[in-house]
Amino acid sequence: xxxxxxxxxxxxxxxxxxxxxxxxxxxxxxxxxxxxxxxxxxxxxxxxxxxxxxxxxxxxxxxxxxxxxxxxxxxxxxxxxxxxxxxxxxxxxxxxxxxxxxxxxxxxxxxxxxxxxxxxxxxxxxxxxxxxxxxxxxxxxxxxxxxxxxxxxxxxxxxxxxxxxxxxxxxxxxxxxxxxxxxxxxxxxxxxxxxxxxxxxxxxxxxxxxxxxxxxxxxxxxxxxxxxxxxxxxxxxxxxxxxxxxxxxxxxxxxxxxxxxxxxxxxxxxxxxxxxxxxxxxxxxxxxxxxxxxxxxxxxxxxxx
Numbered sequence: 693x694x695x696x697x698x699x700x701x702x703x704x705x706x707x708x709x710x711x712x713x714x715x716x717x718x719x720x721x722x723x724x725x726x727x728x729x730x731x732x733x734x735x736x737x738x739x740x741x742x743x744x745x746x747x748x749x750x751x752x753x754x755x756x757x758x759x760x761x762x763x764x765x766x767x768x769x770x771x772x773x774x775x776x777x778x779x780x781x782x783x784x785x786x787x788x789x790x791x792x793x794x795x796x797x798x799x800x801x802x803x804x805x806x807x808x809x810x811x812x813x814x815x816x817x818x819x820x821x822x823x824x825x826x827x828x829x830x831x832x833x834x835x836x837x838x839x840x841x842x843x844x845x846x847x848x849x850x851x852x853x854x855x856x857x858x859x860x861x862x863x864x865x866x867x868x869x870x871x872x873x874x875x876x877x878x879x880x881x882x883x884x885x886x887x888x889x890x891x892x893x894x895x896x897x898x899x900x901x902x903x904x905x906x907x908x909x910x911x912x913x914x915x916x917x918x919x920x921x922x923x924x925x926x927x928x929x930x931x932x933x934x935x936x937x938x939x940x941x942x943x944x945x946x947x948x949x950x951x952x953x954x955x956x957x958x959x960x961x962x963x964x965x966x967x968x969x970x971x972x973x974x975x976x977x978x979x980x981x982x983x984x985x986x987x988x989x990x991x992x993x994x995x996x997x
Contacts, residue, residue: 784915787941790908794944801948804890805955813960815844815887817967822846826976832857832984835977845883846973852879853977857984872981876974884967891959898952905945906924912938 823846826835836854839847852875860868916934 695958703843720721737976757884779921780802784912784937787908787937790911790941791944794905794941794948797946798944798951799899801894801897801952801955804894805951805959808890808959809962810958812887812966814960816969818844819846819966819973823851823969823973823976826850826973826980830980831987832977832980835980845879845887845970848883849970849977850877852876853981857981868985869978869981873974876977879966880970880974883970884963887964887966891956891963894952894956894959898949898956901949901952902942902945905942905948908941908945909938912941922923 822839822844825838826846832850832854835850839850842848842851843876856868856872856875860871868888912934916938919934
């Protein structure tokens with residue numbers, strides 16, 4: 693009896709275990725599809741939620757950076773361009789006055805250059821023509837008639853010598869030549885001073901223009917450092933325009949000074965050559981006077997015979 697009872701008990705346990713397993717199998721079969729169905733539903737929003745955020749983040753980042761770049765380029769405190777005219781318009785009033793003064797000095801330099809070159813060429817041509825006439829075999833009176841209405845330097849020399857000859861005894865007066873030489877030297881000095889007028893302005897511009905431009909540069913750089921201290925930044929975009937405007941003043945000073953020095957040296961050489969022509973004219977007038985005195989002495993000697 694014991695063995696059948698044990699066998700029956702085992703069968704009951706096996707049946708109960710089998711029923712539990714079947715129940716668990718049926719219980720797990722409807723539950724297992726549900727979580728996968730819910731899992732995608734729960735993950736889909738999670739997957740979609742970062743997507744707009746990821747898209748929005750790059751879109752917002754340029755939107756934040758773009759105004760910064762635009763504001764740097766369109767800052768009202770900076771000039772719109774760094775051309776010479778733009779730098780002049782953006783410069784301080786003192787730097788502007790320095791640049792305007794240097795521009796006027798440069799204009800004066802070129803005006804004097806053109807005027808003096810034309811004057812020197814005209815006077816040199818007339819002097820050479822008169823000297824060629826004086827080199828011919830003529831008397832002082834004939835030379836005076838030819839140069840009576842002339843306004844050039846050589847004509848003035850001939851007129852002065854003729855005036856002294858009319859006032860003196862050209863035969864027996866031993867001091868006649870000395871008086872003529874004195875008159876000619878005074879006329880020559882006066883003509884040299886007249887032809888040299890304006891060259892002193894070139895010398896002044898050539899000597900002072902670089903220092904005037906340097907003053908504008910110092911003033912502009914001083915204002916740039918003041919702007920740096922007020923802006924509390926050393927950004928090159930803030931510093932560069934002021935320094936460029938300051939350096940433009942130095943460039944203007946050199947533009948005014950270099951041509952003035954070159955033109956002054958060239959005019960000095962031309963004036964020196966012109967003075968040499970006046971010296972030749974003076975010598976020709978003295979030769980005419982000496983020749984006339986010799987001819988008069990010869991006529992007097994023949995008349996005495």
